[in-house]
Amino acid sequence: MRTPGWISQHMAALRALLVFTVLVGIAYPLVITGVAQIPGLRDKANGSLVEVNGQPVGSSLVGQAFTDADGNPVKKYFQSRPSASGYRLDATSASNLGPESVQDTLGDPALADSPDGDGSKQALLTQVCARSKAVGELEGVDGRRPYCTDDGIGAVLRVFYRDGMSGKVTRAVSVNQPCPATPFIATYEGVAVECGKFGEDYGGGVLVPVRGDAPAESAVPADAVTASASGIDPHISLAYAKLQAKRVAAARDIPVSEVEKLIDEHTTGRALGFMGEPGVNVLELNLALDRR
Structure with a gap:
């Protein structure tokens, strides 16, 4: 069949x-x-684990934070770059914010005491400004950047013109500084600058970043204020490592030259000799300091 x-x-x-x-x-x-x-x-196949006294303390391929229980930097350790995921391995991600992210979302004052927050959200510009200010204070350098206020907020106005996009300025609002804050600039083209108010629609105004008097090149490197695409980059730039050397040496009471020597020993070259920039593995450098 x-x-x-x-x-x-x-x-x-x-x-x-x-x-x-x-x-x-x-x-x-x-x-x-x-x-x-x-x-x-x-x-490498097993995760490039780094061990101390037979116990794994991390991976040379995965970054981690060197902060205390309150999230403050531990001064005797080199700090990693910012992370959009908080160095959580179960939530590796980028912020997905780009160069045009300059206006913050203001929070509802009525929710100021809410455990879920007030709904505010910082734009990339304000995140960079706040981080640069904090790093500058930690390392004892000028952390100011162009288009940032002195208190670490994006220096951005919504400017309203008589004819829509041009003509006489009729109103200017510092949209990243919620009332009752004093705007970072008193007037703009002869018009008094207002503080931002929650719930108001400023969409009719033109976004105008204000340059300010900060130096063109900040003393704080770019990787100290921006997160990596994965959120778990284990390396920092040589410039950021050297910026931290003085603070780490003082916290450990050792010569700066000795710290800089360890930085050089833990600096990796460009990938394939020409791709990217040299980097310093933060975990391995901090462990080398502890072994010392």
């Missing part, structure tokens, strides 16, 4: 499913796992 065609087709499909399940779902992973355990590859 001849087997019906539709049964033959289903049997062929089932055999193919079983064969490829064994090859791709079992054999291939076992082979790759075996290859990964070859000496020279085993460490």
Whole structure:
């Protein structure tokens, strides 16, 4: 008796499913796992774990924060770059904010004491300004940046013109400084600048960032104020590491030259010799300081 065609087709499909399940779902992973355990590859395949006294303290491929229980930087340690995920391995992410993110979302004053927050949200510009100010204070340098107020907020106005996009200025609002704050600039083209008010629609105004008198090149490097795409970058720039050397040396009561020597020893070169910039692995550098 001849087997019906539709049964033959289903049997062929089932055999193919079983064969490829064994090859791709079992054999291939076992082979790759075996290859990964070859000496020279085993460490990277197992996560490039870093151990102290036989206990894992991190990975050379994953960054982590060196802060106290309140989130304040521990002065004897080099600090990693900011992280949009808070260095949570289960939530690696970027902020997805770009250069045009300059206006904050003001919070509702009525929710100031709410455990869920007041609904405010900082734009990328204000995040950068606040971080630069904090790093400058921590390291004892000028943390001011262009388009930032002295108190670490994006220096941005919503300017209203008589003819919509041009003409005489009729109103100017410092949209990132909620009332009753005093605006960072008193007047703009002869018009008094107002503080921002929650709930008001400023969409009819033109966004105008104000340059200010900060130096064009800040003493605080860019990677000290911006998060990486993954949120868990283990490296910082050589410039950011050297900025922190004086503070770390003072906290540990050792010569700055000794700290700078350790920085050089833990600086990796460009990928393939030409891609990217040299970087300093923060975890390995801090462990080297502890071993000292």
